[in-house]
Amino acid sequence: MSGFFASKWSGFALIALLLAGWELLARSGVVATVAFPSFTRVFDAFWTLVSTGQMTGLLLPSLARLFAGYLIAVALGVALGVLMGYFRQAYVLFEPLTELLRPIPSPAYVPIAILFLGLGNEMKIFTIAFSCFFPVLLNTYSGVRAVDVIQINTARTFGKGAGATLRKVILPAALPQIFTGMRIALAIALIMVVISEMVASVDGIGYFILNAQRSFRVPDMYAGVITLGLLGYALNALFVWLERHVLRWHIDANRREVA
Amino acid sequence: MVLKRIAMLVLALAASLAAQAQPLVKVRINKIPIAPYVPVDVALSRGWFKEEGLDVSIETVAAGAVSIQAMAGGKLDVIYTSLDIGLRAYSRGFDVVILSNQNNAQAQGKDAAGLLVRKESGIKTPKDLEGKRVAVNNLQNVNWAYTREAILKAGGDPAKVQFLEVNFPQMVDALLGGHADAAATTEPFTTIGLGTGKIDNLSYIFTESQPGLNIAGWVASAKWAKENPKAALAFRRVLQRAMDLLESNPEEKTKAILQFTPLKPDLLQRITLDKWTTKLDPADLQKQLEVYKRQGMIDKTYDVKTIIVP
Numbered sequence: 001m002s003g004f005f006a007s008k009w010s011g012f013a014l015i016a017l018l019l020a021g022w023e024l025l026a027r028s029g030v031v032a033t034v035a036f037p038s039f040t041r042v043f044d045a046f047w048t049l050v051s052t053g054q055m056t057g058l059l060l061p062s063l064a065r066l067f068a069g070y071l072i073a074v075a076l077g078v079a080l081g082v083l084m085g086y087f088r089q090a091y092v093l094f095e096p097l098t099e100l101l102r103p104i105p106s107p108a109y110v111p112i113a114i115l116f117l118g119l120g121n122e123m124k125i126f127t128i129a130f131s132c133f134f135p136v137l138l139n140t141y142s143g144v145r146a147v148d149v150i151q152i153n154t155a156r157t158f159g160k161g162a163g164a165t166l167r168k169v170i171l172p173a174a175l176p177q178i179f180t181g182m183r184i185a186l187a188i189a190l191i192m193v194v195i196s197e198m199v200a201s202v203d204g205i206g207y208f209i210l211n212a213q214r215s216f217r218v219p220d221m222y223a224g225v226i227t228l229g230l231l232g233y234a235l236n237a238l239f240v241w242l243e244r245h246v247l248r249w250h251i252d253a254n255r256r257e258v259a
Numbered sequence: 260m261v262l263k264r265i266a267m268l269v270l271a272l273a274a275s276l277a278a279q280a281q282p283l284v285k286v287r288i289n290k291i292p293i294a295p296y297v298p299v300d301v302a303l304s305r306g307w308f309k310e311e312g313l314d315v316s317i318e319t320v321a322a323g324a325v326s327i328q329a330m331a332g333g334k335l336d337v338i339y340t341s342l343d344i345g346l347r348a349y350s351r352g353f354d355v356v357i358l359s360n361q362n363n364a365q366a367q368g369k370d371a372a373g374l375l376v377r378k379e380s381g382i383k384t385p386k387d388l389e390g391k392r393v394a395v396n397n398l399q400n401v402n403w404a405y406t407r408e409a410i411l412k413a414g415g416d417p418a419k420v421q422f423l424e425v426n427f428p429q430m431v432d433a434l435l436g437g438h439a440d441a442a443a444t445t446e447p448f449t450t451i452g453l454g455t456g457k458i459d460n461l462s463y464i465f466t467e468s469q470p471g472l473n474i475a476g477w478v479a480s481a482k483w484a485k486e487n488p489k490a491a492l493a494f495r496r497v498l499q500r501a502m503d504l505l506e507s508n509p510e511e512k513t514k515a516i517l518q519f520t521p522l523k524p525d526l527l528q529r530i531t532l533d534k535w536t537t538k539l540d541p542a543d544l545q546k547q548l549e550v551y552k553r554q555g556m557i558d559k560t561y562d563v564k565t566i567i568v569p
Contacts, residue, residue: 034352035331035332114438115436118437119392119423119439200423200424200425202422202423211399213324214324214398214400215399215556216347216348216350217351218351218352
């Protein structure tokens with residue numbers, strides 16, 4: 001029995017238990033049925049989306065926007081982060097600005113993005129990129145600055161130039177931290193896709209949820225939310241797999257398995 | 260004789276004291292900052308709700324589609340919304356009743372609800388909206404439905420038109436800024452838009468499809484209406500009182516519009532208001548249901564009389 005609680009199956013069992021609880025609660029009528037459809041009804045709506053192929057049509061536009069914004073944020077965040085981490089002049093130049101912009105909650109600059117970029121994909125991708133940029137940036141320059149100075153000096157004694165040092169010593173050493181930033185940013189990207197699609201869109205999962213609400217199709221609304229949960233889980237799992245692959249050598253040296 | 264008079268006076272005083280001693284019934288409502296809402300602003304500013312024993316408070320400024328969710332969650336009691344939202348929510352299991360009308364489309368000619376486009380966009384008929392973006396205040400609501408009807412009438416295919424959700428006060432900016440190619444507006448934004456000199460009107464979407472359409476009114480939570488029947492009727496009475504004042508007194512109407520909407524005095528003469536009335540037209544609402552079924556907004560129609568508060 002203790003084996004079960006130590007295994008990952010206990011987590012899935014918890015979810016199953018909560019779903020059963022949801023079903024019972026909804027059916028008992030304790031909570032108003034219109035606002036709280038039973039899980040079976042929601043799953044029905046969800047399954048209809050999947051089996052009719054509607055789901056791909058919903059997810060593809062959202063995923064496209066998500067990855068576009070995310071990759072832009074990662075590219076720029078890593079680039080500036082390395083600069084700021086490695087060069088003190090770059091750090092002092094940009095730090096006040098980034099610390100000023102970073103705390104602005106993402107929904108707050110959506111109206112500004114609309115003013116400049118309209119209501120189309122450019123606005124959405126910009127919004128996603130802007131929110132994802134900061135965690136990547138912060139984690140990158142923290143990672144770069146934390147690189148053991150002994151490693152950098154060793155590279156210097158081997159006669160390595162700045163470029164090679166960067167590629168072969170600094171970036172690899174900072175990579176775990178950079179990946180942490182990227183993982184945080186991925187979760188943010190999903191949030192921002194939905195927010196930007198709810199503000200103005202004609203397709204995507206965020207639009208689907210909003211439209212379901214506007215048509216009072218409540219089970220569809222819940223199905224959309226569940227889809228987001230599953231999507232987030234899948235994206236995260238994909239990321240962890242990628243991370244484990246890229247940081248193979250790092251993990252063995254620096255990580256501990258939780259007992 | 261004098262004694263009788265005094266007795267009546269004492270009784271009247273006692274009654275009014277008793278009425279005032281009764282706690283005011285709380286009525287939590289929403290607000291949509293458009294011209295049709297003005298009678299509510301007038302009634303509130305004059306304390307008429309309090310006179311009828313109602314403590315009316317505006318809890319949120321949000322359109323019908325959002326307000327009805329809050330009402331379903333128990334945070335609002337009666338909401339001002341396009342009536343289609345009440346009709347459709349009911350068909351999906353929401354426990355609501357239609358308490359009162361507020362504003363109807365004109366029977367003919369110019370109306371408050373326009374379908375505005377930029378002059379330089381070259382859009383001449385609703386059919387030209389295919390492949391373009393139209394701003395509506397809520398997706399899948401009455402403005403959305405009747406804009407689509409206008410497109411159909413002009414020989415176009417509404418499925419080829421993109422609809423965006425934009426609040427009424429932002430519509431003219433969205434149009435001028437090129438974020439939308441057309442906007443389904445109401446007053447004062449129809450007049451403000453046309454007053455810029457850069458905007459034309461394609462169609463009066465309600466008057467041309469269904470003259471006298473019951474556009475917006477008050478939808479109440481069925482639970483609240485059942486628990487507060489007197490308050491519900493009192494609420495409606497106060498609304499009618501404010502509407503009567505404004506309809507019969509042009510000076511008061513002008514003052515109210517200038518006070519409660521962002522309309523500037525120079526455009527005042529050009530405004531075309533909806534007709535204000537609390538009286539609902541069940542035949543019109545039934546016709547709306549049929550349109551909504553045709554547009555795929557609801558699965559089946561029902562007898563609207565079942566949810567109208569008499």
